[in-house]
Amino acid sequence: MRHRTGRVAKRLVFIPVAVFIVITLAFGLVNVLPGDPALLIAGDLASDERLAEIRAELGTDKPIPQRYGEYVHQLFVERSLGDSYFTKRSITDEIIQRFPDTLELVVLGLLGAVLYGTLLGVLSSYFRRRWPDRVSRLSVTITQSIPDFFLGLLLIYLVFYKLGWAPAPVGRLGLLDLPPERVTGAVILDTIIARDWGLLRTAAHHAMLPVITLALFYSSHFAKTSRAVLARAFTSEQVEFARACGLSEMKVVGYAFREARTPVLTYVGILFAALFGGAAIVETVFAWGGIGPWAIEAMTKLDVPAIQGFILVVGLLTLLVYLVLDLVVVALDPRVSYE
Amino acid sequence: MAPLLEVNDLHVEFKSRRRTVYAVNGVNFSIGEGETVGMVGETGCGKSATIRAIIGLLRPPGRIASGSIRLDGEDLTGLDARRLRRIRGAGIGFVPQNPFGALNPVLRIERQFRNVVRAHRRAGRGRIREDALEMLNGVGIADPERILGGYAHELSGGMAQRVVIALAMVLDPPLVVADEPTTGLDLTIQRQILDLIGKMATTRGSSMLLVTHDIGVVAQYCSRxxxxxxxxxxxxxxxxxxxxxxxxxxxxxxxxxxxxxxxxxxxxxxxxxxxxxxxxxxxxxxxxxxxxxxxxxxxxxxxxxxxxxxxxxxxxxxxxxxxxxxxxxxxxxxxxxxxxxxxxxxxxxx
The missing domain is CATH 3.40.50.300 (P-loop containing nucleotide triphosphate hydrolases)
Incomplete structure (x- = not known):
């Protein structure tokens, strides 16, 4: 037990260093980008005086070390991410407004991907080279070879247009629905908090297709990893001994599955972070209105504070997710602490 | 008296699309009650295939092509998966080669005892714990309480094999099949483990099939x-x-x-x-x-x-x-x- 707490402590000491690195990266990545935001704001025809004026206003005329200092000062002293170059709105507000939507989509989508993917992996490895394995591999091949936006459009065409099972892809709720009272900003969660079950139904209904799109698209990762790990596990001595002791097949699958937990969890962490940008296309297709499309727009317009804010938030979130994952892995696997 | 285990004209094949390996070609033998029988032969002579056929765990594409395996008069080759599962563990105990590989790495030893016992009968935690403690005592573990609360990786090779033997015999199977139970262990431990297996079989009155490629082991421990x-x-x-x-x-x-x-x-x-x-x-x-x-x-x-x-x-x-x-x-x-x-x-x- 002592070993474990030691490991956790080491992990926690690393956090401030990692946060500092993320902050520096968020600043560095944006400021070494070629292109001049002032030029984008003023347009190609602007005079040099006008450009200089805008640069002074944005602060981009100062040397980089000074700007870095000001950035850090702004973060820690003013506790602000700055304002958008274009809308002049606070980046913190923009992110707070959009972030919960994306979080909800990513969490639900990943949950679906993990459930569906590992189910495929379990079936595939348990019935190796028999029909469930073939079906599952076909599903993997299809979902990983179709681009996610196309998968989304395909689902819209089939499930909304042809079958009429899903509502129109117009966002979180129907056009005439009033959103629930904003508590967390996550619509589904807010409807639950407001105990508005009718609205929850609507929200869930609208979330169905985008969640399924993400779940299907990312399920292949989980299916492939869990299949590979489980195929080995099912022929392992551990599983053989479990069978030789007369354990039921359900228990045997459980024994084998424990081997696959760590790789699956690792994938959850990696994809979770990647999806904050990666879900942008799906968010656009379904008019979801999350943080992804907003970040992409900021990139194309070189809205430096917005890009920095996005990188910072996603970076910190990634750190947090990895930390939690590490703790979960340590909690689940008694061997980890000794390695 | 009818023998406890009777293997009759057993044929095992490993059949894939391209080729078939005839691993076991008409094996006959029997083991009487309380008897310890040694099985020797080089790698690839069909020892593993034979014992795996007996415990009903031939790896695919292996299958019993013909012949019968009778335990207490009941032919195991015709049994459905459910019935066969009940035989494994309770009718036939299996001691594998590598104890580390055999134990579940992420479950406490006590939980593994519980899973094995409950696969065969309803039993309360306390009862199973008592049985497990008694078994661990029997296999010469000095502080069984600590072992029950621990994990496989905390055990030494000899200890792990003792735990495996205790698990394999906790349900008092009339027949114990040991597949080269000491291959993975230090030479100094091998003797202790074999002595232990021999002692356990004798005191509990089980029959034993001891598979090995070491004739010395057979000479010392097996009557046949x-x-x-x-x-x-x-x-x-x-x-x-x-x-x-x-x-x-x-x-x-x-x-x-x-x-x-x-x-x-x-x-x-x-x-x-x-x-x-x-x-x-x-x-x-x-x-x-x-x-x-x-x-x-x-x-x-x-x-x-x-x-x-x-x-x-x-x-x-x-x-x-x-x-x-x-x-x-x-x-x-x-x-x-x-x-x-x-x-x-x-x-x-x-």
Whole structure:
């Protein structure tokens, strides 16, 4: 037990260093980008005086070390991410407004991907080279070879247009629905908090297709990893001994599955972070209105504070997710602490 | 009295699309109640396939092609998966080669005991814990309480194998099958574990099938011996008789390949056939020192009794004079050397 707490402590000491690195990266990545935001704001025809004026206003005329200092000062002293170059709105507000939507989509989508993917992996490895394995591999091949936006459009065409099972892809709720009272900003969660079950139904209904799109698209990762790990596990001595002791097949699958937990969890962490940008296309297709499309727009317009804010938030979130994952892995696997 | 385990004309095949491996080709043997039987042979001789067929865990594409395996009169080859599962663990205990591989790495030992017991009967936690503690005591673990609360990786090799033996025997199976139970262990521990297995089988009155490639182990622990070659039992009989007077040239070759002080080590020439097809004639024909006429090349010898209780699958016994003189003498020295090495607890042979 002592070993474990030691490991956790080491992990926690690393956090401030990692946060500092993320902050520096968020600043560095944006400021070494070629292109001049002032030029984008003023347009190609602007005079040099006008450009200089805008640069002074944005602060981009100062040397980089000074700007870095000001950035850090702004973060820690003013506790602000700055304002958008274009809308002049606070980046913190923009992110707070959009972030919960994306979080909800990513969490639900990943949950679906993990459930569906590992189910495929379990079936595939348990019935190796028999029909469930073939079906599952076909599903993997299809979902990983179709681009996610196309998968989304395909689902819209089939499930909304042809079958009429899903509502129109117009966002979180129907056009005439009033959103629930904003508590967390996550619509589904807010409807639950407001105990508005009718609205929850609507929200869930609208979330169905985008969640399924993400779940299907990312399920292949989980299916492939869990299949590979489980195929080995099912022929392992551990599983053989479990069978030789007369354990039921359900228990045997459980024994084998424990081997696959760590790789699956690792994938959850990696994809979770990647999806904050990666879900942008799906968010656009379904008019979801999350943080992804907003970040992409900021990139194309070189809205430096917005890009920095996005990188910072996603970076910190990634750190947090990895930390939690590490703790979960340590909690689940008694061997980890000794390695 | 009917034997506890009776294997009759067992055939096991590994059939894939391109080829079929005939791993076990008509194995016959039986194990009586309370008897400890050793099974020896080179790698690839069908030992593993035979015991895996017995515990019903042949790895695909392996399957029992024909024959019967009777435990207490019940044929296991015809059983459905449910019934077979109940036999495993409760009817037949299995002690595998590598104890670390066999234990679940992420479950506490107590939980593993619970899973095994509850796979067969309803039992409360406290009851199972008591049984587990008693078993662990029985396998010579000094602080069973601590072991129950711990994990597999905290155990040494010998300890892990003790825990595995306790798990395999917690349901008091009438038959224990041990598949080279000491291969993965230090030499110093091997002896302790074998002694333990022997003791456990005796005190609990179980029968045992001990699979090994170490003839020394068989000499010390088994009352009867089966020698396997190319998926067949080529010789079977009381250990002391088989070791003193091997009737099959393969047994002789195995005995010559055991290192002994003051004697040249003779490696058995040739290799086990690949068994991609069933050989024509005697399976040992290619490597046989004594092979004779066309009969050896065209007919497969069945086991026949060469002396009371001693069976061998041969047509001819040591046809040349020199061989007749040499072989038994050599075997005797080996058996004696064996006893010398094994010390006091070797079974009395005189």
């Amino acid at each position: 011996l089966l020698v396997m070659y190319a998926g067949r039992v080529v010789e079977a009989g009381p250990t002391n008789i088989v070791l003193r007077k091997p009737a099959h040239p393969y047994t002789e070759a195995l005995l010559s390949a055991v290192p002994r002080r003051g004697r040249r080590l003779i490696a058995a020439a040739g290799a086990v056939p690949t068994l991609l097809s069933r050989p024509v004639g005697c399976y040992y024909y290619d490597r046989c020192r004594y092979r004779g006429d066309s009969r050896c090349a065209t007919e497969t010898p069945d086991l026949k009794e060469v002396s009371p209780g001693h069976w061998a699958a041969v047509f001819y016994r040591k046809p040349t004079m020199s061989a007749q003189e040499q072989a038994p003498e050599k075997a005797t020295t080996q058996a004696q050397a064996q006893e010398d090495r094994d010390g006091d607890d070797a079974p009395g042979t005189d």
